[in-house]
Amino acid sequence: MTTICVDVMGSDREPSVLLEGVAKALELDPQLKVLVAGDASVVEPFARDHERAEALVTTEVIAMDEHPASAVRKKKDASIVRAASAVRAGQADGLFSAGSTGAVLTAATFGIGRIKGIRRPALTLAAPGISGKKTVLLDCGANADVQPDVIVQFAHMGRAYAQVVLGVDEPRVALLCNGSEETKGSELALSYHKALAEGNCGFVGNAEGTDLLAGTFDVIVADGFTGNVALKTIEGTAKFIVSRVKAAAGESKRAGLGALMLKPALKTVAGELSGDEMGGAVLLGLRAPVVKGHGSTSAEAVASGTLACARAARGQLCERIAKACEKAE
Amino acid sequence: MTTICVDVMGSDREPSVLLEGVAKALELDPQLKVLVAGDASVVEPFARDHERAEALVTTEVIAMDEHPASAVRKKKDASIVRAASAVRAGQADGLFSAGSTGAVLTAATFGIGRIKGIRRPALTLAAPGISGKKTVLLDCGANADVQPDVIVQFAHMGRAYAQVVLGVDEPRVALLCNGSEETKGSELALSYHKALAEGNCGFVGNAEGTDLLAGTFDVIVADGFTGNVALKTIEGTAKFIVSRVKAAAGESKRAGLGALMLKPALKTVAGELSGDEMGGAVLLGLRAPVVKGHGSTSAEAVASGTLACARAARGQLCERIAKACEKAE
The missing domain is CATH 3.40.718.10 (Isopropylmalate Dehydrogenase)
Incomplete structure (x- = not known):
């Protein structure tokens, strides 16, 4: 089983669109587990209804127009911040988010960490x-x-x-x-x-x-x-x-x-x-695969992004990139 | 009558392709005269065969990969250099070339001159x-x-x-x-x-x-x-x-x-x-309209570029831009 943490908040679309995509991904990949990060009202019912889904309840969201660095620092309970921490803690093997590029980049860089030397x-x-x-x-x-x-x-x-x-x-x-x-x-x-x-x-x-x-x-x-x-x-x-x-x-x-x-x-x-x-x-250069969807994403895109993230985790993309970069030094 | 000087050398295509375009332009616009700049063997027969065409015989060409500034300085008889001088001397109202962007830019800037303040x-x-x-x-x-x-x-x-x-x-x-x-x-x-x-x-x-x-x-x-x-x-x-x-x-x-x-x-x-x-x-900012065609241009593109240049000259584009920019100061 491969677990991907999906941040269902912070995009230009409703969380329901992202959850629809997660459901599709679960359907298509029987070896996939998901950890859905977001408001309790959104992720808890989804986890109840889907066998291989778990809820990561968070209370804050980083909006598209917020300054990424200060938002990540201040909003310790933002979905993207908690999602990155979950990956670091080993609760998930990769992360998908359609939130603001700056917020995903900052949260993932600090939360998950970079490949040595990158x-x-x-x-x-x-x-x-x-x-x-x-x-x-x-x-x-x-x-x-x-x-x-x-x-x-x-x-x-x-x-x-x-x-x-x-x-x-x-x-x-x-x-x-x-x-x-x-x-x-x-x-x-x-x-x-x-x-x-x-x-x-x-x-x-x-x-x-x-x-x-x-x-x-x-x-x-x-x-x-x-x-x-x-x-x-x-x-x-x-x-x-x-x-x-x-x-x-x-x-x-x-x-x-x-x-x-x-x-x-x-x-x-x-x-x-x-x-x-x-x-x-x-997002290449991090210790775990992080896939960033388009802000105005669709359920199909969330599904294929989540599946791509799972494939990258299974294929040990980050470990192999770390090795290739190490050799190149 | 509006006269456009067309540099038929220096592009990725044969001069014959450019001359085909010039012939089309002459056909489409009875108020157009052209001054074709290039090798004698190329431009003289064309001028003989076309009523509103005159030859500007030049002996040098600036190639795509030459350093523009030094080539323009050294090759005083290059087609693009002579074409720009012809515009400055009032022999033509505008210039079309499909030569190297750098060469056209340099030759036209020094040969024709910039609008005051630009x-x-x-x-x-x-x-x-x-x-x-x-x-x-x-x-x-x-x-x-x-x-x-x-x-x-x-x-x-x-x-x-x-x-x-x-x-x-x-x-x-x-x-x-x-x-x-x-x-x-x-x-x-x-x-x-x-x-x-x-x-x-x-x-x-x-x-x-x-x-x-x-x-x-x-x-x-x-x-x-x-x-x-x-x-x-x-x-x-x-x-x-x-x-x-x-x-x-x-x-x-x-x-x-x-x-x-x-x-x-x-x-x-x-x-x-x-x-x-x-x-x-x-090329906006010069004292006369200069139209730069694609290096791998076609006869159609040369025709429409030459006609666009003639329209710009008739519409006094450069004079009007000079005035608009002056007012904006």
Whole structure:
């Protein structure tokens, strides 16, 4: 049995949506146990109704717009803080939350702790690619300001993730930049490039925004500011295209019929880009797997995020990343 | 008559592709004259064959991978350098090039000159939006490193562009960031936010990557590093979706027929996002309109870029931006 602690509070959605997702996950994975953290009125009835669920009653919630560090410090009984403590205490093997990125990051970093030697955890996604090959993208938004030596750690973690999760032997690592030539970049990006080139981390050069979904590289690293802008731009572009196709479908019978026939394909690609398929982003660099769902998550996304977290715990993702990073030192 | 100087060298494509585009532009706009800059063997036959075309014979080319500043300094007879001089001398009212961004930027800045008070020109695009409203995006890649006071100038220029070209009375300006909350951002983005808030430039707050194609704001400013990553991410995402739809169409008859029926709509949306429809990006902040086409441009894109440049010259875009920026001081 693998136990995942699910924080059902603090997202943009009602706790009932998250619990619906947890129920789905329990149904799909008979080896899964959950510890649901949240208000008593919400988690206790759920635990009563579900065999492999236990309630972790908490009384506080960290809201989306609160300052993460001070909120985590002050609200000792916040669902995300208690969830992290439960993982540290061994009551759960991993954590899923769709709360504020800053709050999850802070609570998990202090509560669960970092892998030895890792300075900053990074929000990590495996993006689909045209070539059929996935690309590990980090940092998608955990750290807006990143030093060159931390970018090198991201490269090592991303490489370990590509080896462990995607089964790539020699992952090719690139830096997200404003041009493929090595002379391109802001002063900051140039300092990243230099550190990566000296970092013995599989670095092969610069990637551009066009490479993110092409499958050209196995790993693309960026600071959390740039990575977050890129990730949300992917999301926005997919939405734009879907809205244009819908509008066209409403304008002519022919296009309407075409859209209907293509619907399964369009739904699949939209899903691939929504992050739901991937089950949210993993916070890499911590001692246990922490999966962060989208703030406006869905029951499906909560289910796949919880299952992804359980798979990561079973596959000993964090232990293997720790080993890979240790070897790279 | 409006004369546009077209640099047919220095792109990733053969000069013949660019000349095909110029011929199209001449056909579509009877009030257009062109000055084609390039090798004698290329531009002289074209000028002989086309009534409203004149040849500007040059002997050097700046390649994509050359260092822009030193190449512009050394290659006095490069097509882009001579093209900029022709605009300064009044032989042409605007300039189109699909050469290296750095070379076009450097040659045009020194050759044509900046609008009084403007420190850095910015690569500017009008992106389509879900709401039907366009969003002016700058800087798309002219300046990787940007100071906070220059971001404020970008805001003023973008605002003037939205007023002059898109007809928006009171443009709403936002900063591309990793979160909508004002506390979000890297140290650099926070310094931009502060300068914009004090800049009296219509600033309303932070935008996210999801806002770029939503039509939420009239203008979104970014440094050229971030803007370029975002722009190329849009391009890459569109390519990814098109490739997935094509793959699905090949897998089942039903999806294949659907794709066929939706083809016009998909082509329209791909065109909207390719930058070709917009005719390339305008280098805002110079004394004459300079349109920069994609390095791997097409004849269609060259035609629409040349026509867009002619429209900007006729509409006195640069003079009006100079006035709007002067008033804003």
